[in-house]
Amino acid sequence: MVPAPAPGAPAEVAIINAVQRTIGGDPQVIAGARAMSHFGEHALGWIGIAAAGWLLDKPRRRQWAGVAVGAVGAHAASIVIKRIVRRPRPNDPSVQVNVSTPSKLSFPSSHATSTTAAAVLLGRLTGLPLPAVLVPPMLLSRVVLGVHYPTDVMAGSALGAASAAVVLAAEKRLDSDRTGRSRS
Template sequence: MINAVQGTIGANPAVVSAARAMSHFGEHALGWVGIAAAGWLVDKPRRRQWAGVAVGAVGAHAASIVIKRVVRRPRPNDPSVQVNVSTPSKLSFPSSHATSTAAAAVLLGRLTGLPLPAVLVPPMVLSRVVLGVHYPSDVLAGSALGAASAAALLGTEKRLASRRARKHDH
């Protein structure tokens, strides 16, 4: 599958350059933290939600790192796979980029009302395979973990808001 992706769209230098840019943006969830910080600065009424985007992306990223260290699956290592970006770790499962992107996309989508998971997750997931640093199962598992992490955060926020409302009513 990696060879098929790299042999088709991954053969285009512009695609590889875009994938590298996405890789740098997503490293350690920092791009998502930057977007959340910008939102926090300009959208004062919804600062809590913007902070939630940062917390959700970083928390999901941290969860993926823990799982990587437990699973210890090595990155693709086949002479036919071209690795097009450096990575901070030799471990691949799950993809931390896919995890933090899915979490951020769900939370940003909820905040903006836009279908951001459908727009943001596929390019990041595909970029990790184009770059030769993940198996398809790595990015699929990362996407699921990120979405689940975001759902857990949203559920927690809802419960806390309900408690605050009950306290306020009493």
């Protein structure tokens, strides 16, 4: 039985509690969430996928490099914002923390940020609906694991989408410069 949130706990603790009560008690869900957590740590899984694409898909190496740059850049931006905002991770007796974290800072979720950036860029590269497939499970996993508030993952996802847009704009500019067309 999960204890009630402590008096004065942020309202979002109730959402974390509901998620953990609903699906967070399943050991397979926790194992899957932990696997996603380890894959997304410091954007390393996304860097690995981008590196494999870069090695195997010579004609689109620049785009594969863009995936890595987007994921790493998004992750770096989230770290800078975390250090400015300094929001602590959920710390309430009712929240079960199911994975270790490299810092005690919560906002925004770096996993959500790098995953969204990578999913948008990979989706654009492959033509697959990867943001719809990859982003929601990663966001939910951070709440299931008890290491982020819902607003942390939503803000991280928005930051990741903005980071991907920057990379896509840079690629468009490079393509325009390469073909000699004027930039519009």
